[in-house]
Amino acid sequence: MRRSDVGGPGIRRRRAGRGFVYLDADGERVTDTEVLSRIHDLVIPPAWEDVWICPFPGGHIQATGIDQRGRKQYLYHRKWRDRRDQEKFDDMLRFARALPRLREHVERDLASPRTKFVQGHHRRRRSVPDREEDDMSSPRVLAAAVRLLDRGFFRIGSEDYAVENETYGLATMRKEHVTLLDGGMLRFEYPAKHGAQRVQRVIDPEVASVVARLKRRRGGSPELLAHRRGRRWHDVTSADINAYIKEVIGEDFSAKDFRTWGATVLAAVGLAVSGAAHETKTARKRAVARVMREVGHHLGNTPAVARASYVDPRVIDRYLDGLTILPALELLGADPEDTAIQGEVEAAVLDLIEGHESAYVAQAEELLATTA
Structure with a gap:
C-alpha cells in the first residue's frame, strides 16, 4: 500500500463510442491487459466526469471523478477500506463504553418538573406559570435529539439534502413528519435518503413531552427541532447535535x-x-x-x-x-x-x-x- 497523489499524474478516461479508452500521463492509450483489468474491476460509474485513475495498483485511492451533482467522489483500495473499517469498528467500541456517561447527561438535560408527560393527554396544553416554551432550551432539545438517535436508528440528515432533494433525517425533520400517539409513542413518517418513505416509532414519554411542545410552538421554521433563546426560535442543526455529543463524551464521536x-x-x-x-x-x-x-x-x-x-x-x-x-x-x-x-x-x-x-x-x- 502507498498513499496516492490525486493531484499528480495518472490515467485519464475518455469516452469513445459507447465505451471508454484510457490514456496514460503521456497521453498514450493504455493497452496493458493487467492495467485494463484493474480499471475494469474498479467499476467506475459511467456518469463520472474528469476521471483520474491511480497509476499504481497499491495506491490507497484508486480513482476519483465528478458525479452528476458536481461532487468529487473517491474509490479506495480494498485493503485500505478494510483497514478503515477495522478502525471504524474499534472506534465504535470506544463509543459504546462512553454511552453510559452520555445517557446520564441526556437524562439530566431532559429532566424538568414543568414538562411532565401525561399519558393519553399529549394534546392537552398544561397551565404553567410562564410561557411553556421557556424551558425549550438548547441543552434540553439537543438531549431529546440524542435520545431519539439512541433509540430510533435515525440518520442525522443533511441540511443540503433537505433543500435539494426534499429528503430528511432527524436534524431536518419537519413538524408535519411526526405524530404523537398515546403512551408516549412518537410516529415519524418522512421521505428519507434515496427518496424511500420511512416510518419509525419510538416510545419515550420524556421526549414525547418535548416534541409535543415543539410541534405546537408559535414562530420559527417548519422544522421540528428548534430551541428558544430569548424571544426567538433557532433551528437545531446536525452540527449542533454532533457538537453536543462531542462536548459530553469528549471525543470525535458523532450521530x-x-x-x-x-x-x-x-x-x-x-x-x-x-x-x-x-x-x-x-x-x-x-x-x-x-x-x-x-x-x-x-x-x-x-x-x-x-x-x-x-x-x-x-x-x-x-x-x-x-x-x-x-x-x-x-x-x-x-x-x-x-x-x-x-x-x-x-x-x-x-x-x-x-x-x-x-x-x-x-x-x-x-x-x-x-x-x-
Missing part, C-alpha cells in the same frame, strides 16, 4: 456512531435468539441472512449494506463459531429491547466482540444477585 453500534447490538441479539448457533453451517448462514434483513429494515438499508457497513463483523464471526450473548439474555430473563436492561445487553455485546464470552455471564449473574 452516525449510534447507527453503527445500534445495528451491531441488534444483530448480536438477533443471532443469539435465532436458535441456530449450534446447528449446521447452512442453518447458521441462513440465520445470518435473516438477521441482516431485520437489521437492514431497522436502518432503512439493504441487508448487504447493513452487513458491510454497520454490523461489526466480529459478531458474525463469533456466531459462526457458536458463540452468542444468549447466556446473558437467559440470565437477565427479560425482553432484550427493554431499555431497563439496555446497558447489560450492550455490555454482553462488548464482551462478545472482545472475546470475553464468559465475562458477560458473570456480570449478568452479579446483576441478578443484587436485584434478587
